[in-house]
Amino acid sequence: METLGGPEVLRLEDVADEPHAGPGQVRVRVRAAGLNPMDWVIISNEEIAARFGISLPTGFGFDFAGVVDEVGEGAEGFAVGDRVFGGALSRAVADHVVVTLSADQLLHTPDAVDDVTASTLPVAAATAAAALAAARVGDGDTVLIGGAAGGVGVFAVQLARLAGARVLATSSEGSFEFLRGLGAEPIRYGEGLVDRVRAAAPDGIDAATDLYGTETAYAALALDVPAERISTIAAQDPDLHVQATGGTDAEPGTLDHIASLVAEGRLVVPIAAQYPVEQIREAVELQAGRHVRGKVVVTL
Template sequence: MTGTSVSHSSTARAVQFESFGGPEALRIREVPVPEAGAGQLRVRVTAAGLNPMDWFMTSDADTAARFGLSLPCGFGTDYAGVVDQVGAGVTGFAVGDRVFGGALSRAVADYVLVDAAGTIAVGGDAHHTPDGVDDRTAATLAIAGCTAAAALAVIAPGAGDTVLVGGAGGGVGVFAVQLARMAGARVIGTGSASSADALRSLGAEPVEYGGGLVDRVRALAPHGVTAAMDLHGTDTVAAARELGVPDERITAIAARVEGITSANGANAAPGAIEEIAGQVADGRIRVPIAATFPVEQIRAAVELQAGRHVHGKVVVEL
């Protein structure tokens, strides 16, 4: 069964790159409204959440090619909105359903096509947005939530653990800290001095990153650290090793380190993102949104997010 859009326009807006680069290369273009094919959903996007991977993937042609991207190229991966058209053979979704998910480097657009049975990287995916979760919040869940869930699965924190989380105030850290706390662990989170209150509000004990990190962590946790997640680079991996954490209880998401199991959102357990969305709906997980921008200010939104100093998520509204 195929639904029809409430819009009668034949064109829509999409943020695109005509040449790879930074925020200055982003353009808002008028494009034809896509039609849902067999197995697809067309979603009228209302909000798109930004992630570091968005601008990393499109920074240059070689990096883009590693992700299968070519010009002209869309931008952004996390989205939320309303099903606008249902392709043949699709079950479980209907026109008017609120959904969220990921569509690799094409989410910041009025409309996005996703495969009803796809993945973020292949075809895009869609999940029903729970009642009680607004679209701005739903648009922050897919990439960060799946990545945090995958990181937690590597180190398996529980009661009695003290977990060191590097980059705890970032988009993935927001989820990782709260998931680790829900599992019963004590969490020490690294961040800038200005992020201390934000980290405390998530349930982490803040510690400033940079030189002397190991000594500061030892002062906070004289009985030791038992697990660690590096959500920014490799500094937390090095600190955790110096603190005696075994490699099998250390993970990283933004770098590969020999002996350390990397966490990738694509490897999150089936149902992990639905579980996280449910925890957001019932108030067990809080998603701080640092800023929202209209799509016309996409460059400013990306500049803020790419600065890596924002506490919480950045969302673009369409």
């Protein structure tokens, strides 16, 4: 990318110099890249890009999965041919990504998990786990999850259910059956949310996480949920004093654990759409619309 902006600035380029793994690095032949809202938000303007240390020219995307095809000196724990997944800020959508093991994220992909599925895990799964941990969701709780049908929500719903919680999930009515399939009890978002939640859970709710904005967090406060048991991941409200969190707060080992759950068939990853890399703009436009049920993946 030579300019910042929306999906319209994305274009494929042939790079003259092929990247190679140096000391402490691993090169991955990328097979799939999972998309996240942060990908297009980061490139939207100079202020946000600078906040993440991004300068032009730059690549695109964070989550990837593929096969190791070069291992640099001192890069222990990986060998050529290993299937892997991980994250590389604004570099994931490319034929190859060079990962510095001391700075980037790289994990082994379980045999039973395909590359498309593995590419969806780094940001969304870690963020979901962190959001539930910040709200201290556990066995016997009734938890309200806002934005539950999105890329983070599909993980949060299932992880909460695996923890033994009852899940009330906000969404549009068009996503109700989808969420029921994940084990949640859907509730329409928007005006009157507090009353609808109160009717669904007359004994109250114990915790909440807002994965979209602030509506669910404010509803939880109105329902007398303690602020320390309400988490947000995308709130832009200085007056909302709850637990702000994100994927970087996830406990060590979280992604390995979630990948194991996927491999065992205990957690499913709904793939809303797959696009070849030649249709990267269309993929990002769909994902940026924020009405996708599950994850959008670009394949290479």
